[in-house]
Amino acid sequence: MREIVDRFRLCAVIPSRNHYQALGGIVGVLAARGIPVFIVDDGSEAAAAQAISALHDPAGGIETIRLPQNRGKGGALVVAMKAAAVADYTHALQIDADGQHDLQSLDALLAAAQARPEALVSGVPVYDRSIPRGRAIGRWLTHVWVWIETLSLKIKDSMCGFRVYPLAAALTVLREEHVGRYMDFDTEIMVRMHWRGTPVVQLPVRVTYPPGNTSNFRLLQDNWLITRMHTRLFFGMLRRLPSLLGRRLLTKAEVSHWAALGERGTYWGLQFLLAVYRLCGRRACLLAMRPVVLYFVLAGAEQRKASHDFLARVRALQGKPAPSWRDGFRHHYDFATKALDTFVGWAHPKDIGPVEIVGGEAASLHLGGRRGALLIVSHLGNAEIARAALARLVGRPVHVLMHTVQARRYNAILRSVAPDAGADVIEVTDIGVDTAIALSERIDRGEWLVIAGDRIPVMSHGRVSEAMFLGQSAPFSQGPYILAALLGCPVLTLFCLREGEGHRAYFEGFADEVVLPRKSRAEALAGYASLYAQRLERYCLQQPMQWYNFYDFWAAPSSDGQ
Numbered sequence: 001m002r003e004i005v006d007r008f009r010l011c012a013v014i015p016s017r018n019h020y021q022a023l024g025g026i027v028g029v030l031a032a033r034g035i036p037v038f039i040v041d042d043g044s045e046a047a048a049a050q051a052i053s054a055l056h057d058p059a060g061g062i063e064t065i066r067l068p069q070n071r072g073k074g075g076a077l078v079v080a081m082k083a084a085a086v087a088d089y090t091h092a093l094q095i096d097a098d099g100q101h102d103l104q105s106l107d108a109l110l111a112a113a114q115a116r117p118e119a120l121v122s123g124v125p126v127y128d129r130s131i132p133r134g135r136a137i138g139r140w141l142t143h144v145w146v147w148i149e150t151l152s153l154k155i156k157d158s159m160c161g162f163r164v165y166p167l168a169a170a171l172t173v174l175r176e177e178h179v180g181r182y183m184d185f186d187t188e189i190m191v192r193m194h195w196r197g198t199p200v201v202q203l204p205v206r207v208t209y210p211p212g213n214t215s216n217f218r219l220l221q222d223n224w225l226i227t228r229m230h231t232r233l234f235f236g237m238l239r240r241l242p243s244l245l246g247r248r249l250l251t252k253a254e255v256s257h258w259a260a261l262g263e264r265g266t267y268w269g270l271q272f273l274l275a276v277y278r279l280c281g282r283r284a285c286l287l288a289m290r291p292v293v294l295y296f297v298l299a300g301a302e303q304r305k306a307s308h309d310f311l312a313r314v315r316a317l318q319g320k321p322a323p324s325w326r327d328g329f330r331h332h333y334d335f336a337t338k339a340l341d342t343f344v345g346w347a348h349p350k351d352i353g354p355v356e357i358v359g360g361e362a363a364s365l366h367l368g369g370r371r372g373a374l375l376i377v378s379h380l381g382n383a384e385i386a387r388a389a390l391a392r393l394v395g396r397p398v399h400v401l402m403h404t405v406q407a408r409r410y411n412a413i414l415r416s417v418a419p420d421a422g423a424d425v426i427e428v429t430d431i432g433v434d435t436a437i438a439l440s441e442r443i444d445r446g447e448w449l450v451i452a453g454d455r456i457p458v459m460s461h462g463r464v465s466e467a468m469f470l471g472q473s474a475p476f477s478q479g480p481y482i483l484a485a486l487l488g489c490p491v492l493t494l495f496c497l498r499e500g501e502g503h504r505a506y507f508e509g510f511a512d513e514v515v516l517p518r519k520s521r522a523e524a525l526a527g528y529a530s531l532y533a534q535r536l537e538r539y540c541l542q543q544p545m546q547w548y549n550f551y552d553f554w555a556a557p558s559s560d561g562q
Contacts, residue, residue, distance in 0.1 A: 008117050010035060010110070010164070011084045012093040015076035017042040020051040022099025027055055027062060029103050035093065036061035038080040043070030073161075074185025078174060085167050091117065092170075096161040102206035105162075112201050113164035120170075120190060120198050122163035123205030124156045142187060142226070149233040150194055151244050153299045156202050158187040169198045183222040184229040191233055195240060277344060282351075285340060293333045303550035307331045310553065313470040314544040334545045341498070342384045353502035355385060372396065372443045373490045376453040376480050376510065376532065379548045380539055386496030386505045387450060397447040400425050401439075436486050443489050451480050453493075453532050454549060465526040467533035470540065474554045476529040484514035493532070495539045497546055508535065 012030050016023060016039060023039070030037050041052045041064060049066065056064040065079060077094065084092050091113060095101060105123065113121040125139075139159055146158045163186075170189065173179065173196065179188045194200055237244065277285040297304055311323035311331060345352040375398075377383040387398055402425050426439075426449075439449060456464055456477045463482070464475040484491045491510040496503050510531070516524045540547055 007090050008114055009089045010091045010093060010113070011087070011089040012037045012095060013077060013080035013084060014039045014095050014097050015042055015073050015080065016040065016044065016048075016052055016097035017070060017073075017076075018044045018048040019097040020044070020048045023052065023097050024055065026095060026097065026099065026103070029106070030093075030095075031060060031062070033106075034061075036087075036089075037063070038083050039064045039097075040076040040080045041066045042073070042076040043067050072180075072182035072185070074179065074181035074183075074189075077185060078181070081165070081167060081171060081174070085171060090167055092165045092167055094161055094163050094165065100207050101162040102208075105203065105205040108203055109162070109164060109205070112203055116199060116201050118166060118169075118199060119201045120163065120165060120193055121201045121203070122157070122190065123160040123207075124202045125160050125207040126204050142230075145230045145234070146187065146191060149191055149230070149237045151237065151241075152194075155190060155194060155200055158190045160205065160207070161186055162205055162207075166198070169193055169196070172196075178232070180225055180229050182225050184225045187226075188229050188233065192236075195236070195244070277340070282340075282344075286337065289336050289340070290333070293336050294329065297329055297332045300550075302552075303332070304328060306550050306552055310470075310547055310549075311544060313472070314541060317471060317541065331545055331547075332550075335548050335550070338382050338498070338546070338548065341382060345385055352385060355496075355502060356504045357507065358504055359507035370444075370446060371489055372445070372447045372449065373492060374443075374480070374484050374487060375448060375450045376491065376493045377450055378452060378454040378495065378536055378539075380454070380536065381495055381497040381543065381546045382503060383450070383452070383494075383496060385503050386494050397442075398450060399442060399447060400450045402426070436483070439483070440487050443487050449483075449487075450494075451483065453477065453480050454536060454553075465522075465529035467526065467530040469533045469537055469553075472554050474533070476533060478525045478529065480532075481514050481516070481525055481528040484511070485516045488513060493535055497539065497543045499543075506539070510535075 012035050014023070014026065014037060027037055027039070039052060039055060039062070041049055044052060053064055053066065055062055063083070065083060067076060067079065071079070081092055093110070093113075101123065109121060109123065113119070139157070142159060143157065146155050147153055170193065173189060173192045177192050179185060179192060190200065276288050307328050308323055311327055315321065315323060341352055377386060383400075387400060442449065453476065456475060463478045465478055466473045467476050468474075469476075480491070490512050491514060493508050493510050494505060496505040511528070514528065
């Protein structure tokens with residue numbers, strides 16, 4: 001497969017039936033990036049057809065194709081894909097024409113496609129409250145059916161119309177298999193490509209339903225077509241059952257960037273657990289979580305392998321035997337417990353137990369000053385409870401810097417239990433000049449910033465330093481130290497670990513000021529990364545089960561962070 005897609009020539013394909021108000025803006029964003037566009041007018045009415053036709057500009061890389069009769073979303077996409085292949089493009093970026101998709105996620109999606117040209121790269125929608133409840137339930141039912149049809153949780157969402165196809169693989173499926181041509185298209189082609197061995201890479205994408213947006217979904221006809229599609233796919237799965245099971249047993253787990261793995265769980269699952277917690281208490285809730293955790297341990301090959309690798313390294317340094325499957329289950333169960341503590345802490349703050357602050361004097365040294373500080377946290381322990389402890393300690397705003405698409409997905413769940421919980425989360429993908437200025441203004445006002453030091457940003461652009469961690473060199477992001485140098489503020493670390501019936505938040509000073517000399521910048525960054533890695537290792541050895549980076553932490557990142 002890889003040799004087929006050594007070239008990467010990308011175009012965009014946009015099907016449209018009566019959607020044109022947002023189309024010009026979408027085309028403008030693509031044109032600014034030099035991406036040619038094929039727009040297929042799928043039998044639009046006169047006003048919309050005229051507006052779509054006006055976008056035709058072959059010299060500017062914009063081709064419009066008019067279909068006199070409506071062929072359905074899938075039918076229009078097939079026309080666009082064939083036109084793209086004839087024009088010698090290797091990949092097609094699919095975007096809906098109604099403006100639902102957040103084009104700020106475009107760079108991350110394209111970076112993932114370039115890093116994995118053989119894969120079908122697709123968005124996983126992060127919805128705001130504008131999504132109709134009926135549509136949300138219908139999508140969830142399709143997710144469940146797809147998990148059954150693929151015998152896998154790999155496809156987190158099969159219905160998102162924001163994706164990048166490797167054209168050769170997609171057209172082979174369209175030529176050799178039956179794929180629905182209406183609203184059943186997106187799901188069916190993804191499942192059938194997955195069956196044929198095309199990798200699926202998914203990234204979170206914010207999706208909204210704009211006011212006045214009209215849907216082309218036909219309630220009776222399309223629901224019937226989707227029902228028929230799932231029937232075809234279910235029996236297709238039964239025919240392929242031996243090969244699908246064999247592939248699951250024999251295929252080595254793929255190694256992903258942490259952002260591509262995402263957080264597993266759903267809004268409704270969270271609400272169920274909180275309901276059990278309110279009715280029956282913490283112990284009953286933890287008991288109810290056990291079969292769910294076991295399911296995710298069995299289904300998550302990559303996370304399971306990463307857990308075993310981490311625990312094996314820790315035990316080797318401690319002179320203990322290799323971890324068993326029970327240790328792996330306990331590790332995953334501990335993560336589920338942490339997640340419960342986080343959301344219970346937001347919904348019922350008094351129920352999380354005492355939070356003891358250790359080393360508060362390290363933070364107190366900077367409390368009397370006019371300016372704020374930068375705090376480096378990690379995915380060891382519970383950073384959210386640590387943030388709450390810090391806010392009480394400093395009595396000032398404490399803002400968390402979080403990767404944009406992850407922040408949106410996290411906040412969407414968090415706000416379901418505490419509407420104001422995400423107010424202090426600052427969404428960033430890459431820290432440019434404008435972002436740095438805005439953050440500097442916050443520091444000047446005496447506010448504090450929180451950044452994770454143990455994950456490499458999606459758009460890291462190679463800004464990593466190698467440092468010894470648990471016996472092997474691992475990549476660490478340079479972002480916290482570059483940001484600290486730009487802000488000229490003091491830096492501390494904070495680790496919040498669950499101990500006994502409560503938590504302990506450990507504050508330590510890291511640097512009064514981060515200095516990056518021009519002539520020895522790389523060496524200075526490596527020194528700060530090494531200092532942080534040593535501190536992180538010390539706390540990891542103290543509470544290894546509270547390490548929640550369930551991916552290959554020691555894998556070298558590619559230049560784009562994927």
